[in-house]
Amino acid sequence: MEMKIRTYGDPVLRKKSEKIDDINEELLELIEYMKKTMYSASGIGLAAPQVGINKRLFIIDIGEGIKTIINPEFIESNSSIIEMEEGCLSIPGTYKKVKRPEKVTVKYLNEKGEEIIEEADGIYARALQHENDHLDGIMFVDRLSTVGKKLVSKKLDAIKKETLKNL
Template identity: 55%
Template sequence: MAIRKIRQLGDEVLRKKSKKVTVFDEKLKELIEDMAETMKWANGVGLAAPQVGILKRVVVIDVGEGLIELVNPEIIAEEGEVVGVEGCLSIPGITGEVARPKKVKVRAQNSKGEFIELEGEDLLARALCHEIDHLDGILFIDRAQRIIEEDSEEG
């Protein structure tokens, strides 16, 4: 396992659409392990493969309930709406108020290629939407109703 470099706003890879994963091998498992380690190291709750420079449809999420690994995830149902503050490991120092579904249902595959479904509410729903957006080159600042820049003068 290794800590990978997190790409920052301005890196063109963050704006590209990721490709569907068709090969479920050791290389994919290594990517997922590295992403999980990188996310934990950076104190994040989610990380998408484009954020580490890989244009594959892979995300990892941990909102405090254990690691979730999703390959080729897609939102198949959503319910309600809630506005909340989001940040991103690729856009340090900026947060924004973003409207997201209160509840989502996601279909994906695991690292072995087996199909799974997952439901998420509140923070997990927000994280799922945020990370899946990354796979399509969409950043939270594109959806934000209001951007909040952290004051670097705070002490």
């Protein structure tokens, strides 16, 4: 089953998601649906709130296989800040450069419930931070400069209008 991808303006994208305390059949089914949904939309990452579920879960596939990330926590690290272009399945057709740490260390559970600690850089580090933001109701356009925000405001207004019409 493919799920509907929620778009900018949908209140579900602005809620803080809840920690998952049981990796059960229902959750594994949700993960399968999310994978189908992400691949069919040609995305490299998808967070549960983007399909209307406010749980701390996302999936990433940057071309090196699928990763399921449950209850992620970022461990403080000193990293330089770099700019990289980002897009989002919830904000179709909008790509902008965003400043974020180049490297991150993340601790999470995979879908087998195993605790994983990973150091990441490049596109993977970027995707981890972008998707994690979704769990806190933050979208990448929130992280743009004042000028950057101005440049996307019309587009965002248009997407929001369409979203609200179809809610």
